[in-house]
Amino acid sequence: MRRYSVPILLMVFVLIVAALPALAQEPVELHITWYNDGNEGEVLRDLLDRFEAANPGITVVIDEVPYADLHTILQAQVEAGEAPDMARITFPNRFFGHYLDLTPYVADPQYWIDNVPAAVLGSLRDSEDDTGIYGYPTQFTVTGPFINATLFEQAGVEIPADDATWEEWVDAATEVAETLSDSEMPIYPVAIDRSGHRFWGPSLSNCATYVNEDGTFTIDTPGFRQTAQMVLDWHNNGLMPADIWAGSAGNYVPAAPYFISGQLVLYMAGNWQIGSFAQSIGDAFDWRAIPNPAGECGATGVPGGALVVGFAGTRHPEEVGRLMDYLFSEPVIEEFSIRTSFLPGHLGLIERGVAYEANNEALNVFAAMIPDLMPEAYTLQYHPQGPDLNIAIRDRLSQVIAGEMTLDEAIGRIQADMDALFAR
């Protein structure tokens, strides 16, 4: 027995030594939960392939899920302790306390603080004392309108100036629609997506204020009433297709199909529609983005967008940090923005400007809106209860449109809904 033990021990030793480098380079597989609006998943894959080539031993798997299920799936995973390493999300308040603080894992935390908009950094922090860095915006969105310029031209109506008010824009659009509309092809002057988020911009421009000092909401302001009445009048006077707001009891409904089919003169949406318009409208007519119409207090849109975050439960925080550094590097963000036609959520790049290969003019109209966004627009967008306010405004105003309640009752209901939420 003894004469075999030395060679056997030697063999075991050799095997262990031989296996050590392999153990040291054990491949790391990172998972990122992702949803797609357009081609961004494809672009991301391309960028990740390059990252993997430069970082042997790290592979990144994109777990694609439909947007409608994204936050529910993630919530179940997070609560079960099975969160992915990273995810692309739009409701940062859903996972407070579960994000990975990237500060020790990124090469230069100051670069992140300098280039991630402060409101975005704050939206991922669960208290005022929290100074962590938890993610970056894959893109910035801004709400704003589009016009069908061909319809203006065909109707012989002059396009209002950039500083025109909502009233001036709607008057001009109504003149266009009245000139060109017929029973075969009805043309509507104006439409706004069925979304409280889309409503916020015009209401803030009209001096509405929502967020109190203690973080709760006050709904009943002259600016809110003025804007709500404006949207109601669009419905009452048949200026807006009825099925956008009245045709649902609880969903976001875009008015884009009307715009794409050439039946809408003025459409309040946001920059995320640009890629879709370019593809769907093609050369059928001339469309363009216009600055947000002015109100008494300004001409603001509302920011938005998606964020990529890391989750604290990851077993590979160093690799997550390395990947985040790569994805948020200026050249990568720039390429991602150009190829997806997104506005970058990177302050350095916003300042420098992005030369888009397609739809450059429309995208830069939206990019130019960013400096004019009112502070309350950021506050609302990144308020933990912002999504609930969005839904309450959308659904309650729809009830007014359907004749179920008055505007006064709707305002009271939105306030009560929000108060109940804060009490919960």
Place this chain on the structure above:
Amino acid sequence: MESVGRILSRPAAWLGDALDLLLGPLQRLVGTRRMGYFFILPNMLVFGIFILLPMLLNFAYGFTSGSSILLHNREYTGLRNFELLLECDLSFLNPGSGNFFNPNVCQYDRFWRAVNNTTVFVVFQVGIMVLFALVTALALNRKISGRGFFRSVYFYPVLLSPVVVALIWKWILQPQGVLNGLLTGWGVEPQPFLTAPDWARLWVIFVSVWAQMGFHTLILLAGLQAIPAEMYEAAAIDGGGLWQRFRRITLPLLMPTLMVVLVLSLIRAVQVFDQVFVLTSGGPGTATLYMVQFIFQTAFDQQNYGLAAAASLLLAAALLILTLFQLRLGRTSEIA
């Protein structure tokens, strides 16, 4: 040469032997009478995991609040969710301050709107559908030409998915849909079929009846065919008219089948969701918001799982009471 049947019977015999090998000792251990429990065990496991457990969890969620999915992270709040749902301003009891059917006086007005809408939908949809299904079954039970063709025609919509049915009708009824196109062609103003509350309610009921009537017609037809022809012949000889034969023979003998149809259609009507969700999404306003959509949106749009669970428990209780009442009614009429 062995016959095919003999060859095929071999695997069955092997399977029997294998099962015997497995279950024989078990049977000897627990006795023949208790073996039944082992045979239903797989089914009970599936039922327990996928139906009973979620039901129990749902029951528990109804007494908790919070946004967490995990039960142990949720706060026990007793009957608070039920109180919230049922809380209405009772000042309407004072004259001129409102009325009992006005959801605006309730804290969760959307819940009461869903309750009201569901009640109206159930009454009209079930009533109209059962009546039409009965009339259609009576007609198809007669010796009319093209009977097979008509039976198929009425049954075809049942084969379609509710989502497909809703998409087809949406295409027809939307503001610039087929029906409005036809109306415009005839010089009639386009109608807001899906964007005016009354129109939307009407069409939701119509589409639902259209889609489901064939199934219930078929059940009633089977019931009608089980009635012996001699009874009608004897009634005819005794001078019984068409109405008398229907009232004295058809209706009493069809009553058990009619009760099955009523219970099934009632349960299905209360559960209405997918078809309406695609057709109107519950709108305009909340005109076609029904209970299941309210529960779905409360849970998954607002992450208020406790309130949604409480609403689903109230719905289940209402459904249980209705079904028991119906069954009792059916038994009474059978005895009579």
